[in-house]
Amino acid sequence: MALNWKLVIDSANAPALADFWAAALEYEVEDPGALIEQLLAAGHLGEEAVAEHRGRKIFRGYAAVRHPEDPFDPISGIGRGRRLLFQDVPEGKTGKNRLHLDVHSESGDLDTLVTRLEALGATRIREVNKGPAGHWWTMQDPEGNEFCVA
Numbered sequence: 001m002a003l004n005w006k007l008v009i010d011s012a013n014a015p016a017l018a019d020f021w022a023a024a025l026e027y028e029v030e031d032p033g034a035l036i037e038q039l040l041a042a043g044h045l046g047e048e049a050v051a052e053h054r055g056r057k058i059f060r061g062y063a064a065v066r067h068p069e070d071p072f073d074p075i076s077g078i079g080r081g082r083r084l085l086f087q088d089v090p091e092g093k094t095g096k097n098r099l100h101l102d103v104h105s106e107s108g109d110l111d112t113l114v115t116r117l118e119a120l121g122a123t124r125i126r127e128v129n130k131g132p133a134g135h136w137w138t139m140q141d142p143e144g145n146e147f148c149v150a
Helices: 012-027 033-041 112-121
Strands: 007-011 050-053 054-059 062-066 083-088 101-103 123-128 137-140 146-149
Touching: 007 033, 012 062, 033 123, 033 137, 054 062, 062 101, 062 112, 112 123, 112 146
Parallel strands: 007 083, 101 146
Antiparallel strands: 050 054, 062 083, 123 137, 137 146
């Protein structure tokens, strides 16, 4: 039986990084507000564990994005498919990623996609030409995490 998974990414500002990746991938930022309200009302969660971001209650130090066509739990807002979870950690990024995302343009218009990602806060690092293997850009998200755009 295949397993479900999510990719967890350490961050300095989980909500901001989730906003970037939601816009970059055209995903949806998960809204755990209803679950948080239930947990607060039942006394299972303290106010110190909650923050507000863009008018929504979120779990402090966490944010996630999900594919808009994948199923999700309507109470918790948690996706049950393609999902990225961002969690704040105290230490900063110190080296090259050992794992990264590859973002592909459906239209095949690499320049338009790279320009759109830059407008969202990404940075071009280097252009790669690999002959028959193709052409792509290595970029960084707003926190310096590398990803490829092909």
